[in-house]
Amino acid sequence: MSLKEASLRSITLRQYVYKLKGYSGFVYALIIAQVLGLLFSMNPMGSSSSGNNEFMVSVQTHSSDIVRFFSIAWIFAIAILLTTKQYKNIEFSLVSNRISSNLSNLLLLLSYAIFGGFTSTLISVVQRIIFYFTFDPSRIVLDGFFLSTHDLMLEFWVTSLYMILISSIGYLLRTTMEVHKIFTVIAPLGLVGLIRVYPEPFVATFKFYSSESSLSLFIMKVILGSALLFGISVLLSNRMEVRK
């Protein structure tokens, strides 16, 4: 019996730092995803043209949604990977319990969400610079090209919040799969099937977040939603065997 009692906080922090170092390679996947997203963003999202016998004119619209979409998919993948057996086995080299493991994963996902939100916001800046140097600037419309610093900050925070929310969904999905082997098949297929057959609740949930135009309310919704999903994940994983 040890005389020195380790607190949950110190164990969690030690695990978090350990995981941050051990899983630092995930950053490569994010960079690849963002660069791929950037390449896809070079293609227009929409196009329209008109003309007369003197000229032909077309407008191609671009946005940085794809990069953001790719970054969100990345954190979803990471959230699922973190709870797989392969990655969980790393934890057994440290003193840990279910709660400290989940909390360190949560901290890790928060760090990734902030990094992902920051880089995906700045990628939209890089995308615009690439456009400036690869196309004739006199053919680029000024309106919409420059984002204010306020809007860059808004994009950073909101992207990070979306990433936290999506990662909590991925984390819960994977934890559900870990409860019993059968859920590995049922959970993803059931989810896709439900979206196809009964899309209304998913659409309503999607709109609950995406239609919120007040930043403070949006932050509150994301924090509450993510806390609920992470909470369920923690409760589910606490019922599992020690090394499952």
Place this chain on the structure above:
Amino acid sequence: MNVILAPILFIALFFVILLIVQLAKPWMSRHISLKKNILFAGIYLAILVIAVPIYYGLPTQVFIQASGSKNPVIMKSPAEMQKEFGWGEPSKGRVDPFEKGEAYQSSSQTFKLDTNVLTFKESNSRNYSVYVQRKSVDDGEMDVSTYNKGDYIADIDFTRAVLPPSISIEKGTLSISAPAKQNFEFKQFVADFILKQFNRPYPNLQTGFSSMHTPTIILIKVPKSLDIQDNSNTVQFVN
């Protein structure tokens, strides 16, 4: 994007990322260390951060303006155009191509006349509005100006980019020929889903664009006593 299609695409994308991570893992475990990872992430972050001052340092005047912006293309007001045409207050029944707004002067030339007769030759059968005005003097010179009332697509004012017709005079014949057909391809950044969600003032993605193209107006100021022969009735006289 379709609300039903989006999660399916998202799941497909998730599997692609998962595949990348799994495929890269053996290589990463051999070649990548914590130090390298931090260095690589740091370089990536540094490149992105450096991009910000470059972005805000880009000159704004080289871009094309959308209508309603602070520096519209329009150069001459209706009052200025009325003065240009030698008109006073608008009167009933008079032809006034500028009565509905302003115009952009796309070209201005002065020709020395070597004859006392002027004929017209319009090639390429373009729809130009040609106005002739007699000057108060016989100075042996002809001033030709071209105007454009505005060409827009999706609020993009590209009036300035449209080339004026080429005008020349030879042995008393004024030739107006249209330039080769021009192609304009504009790129516009629209609000991404976050900016749209928080109602930020950026252009939105549209499925179709409205466009407006107006014919070029040509104003020819000729000496007082020049004999004008217009058999094809292509010109209108002012004053």
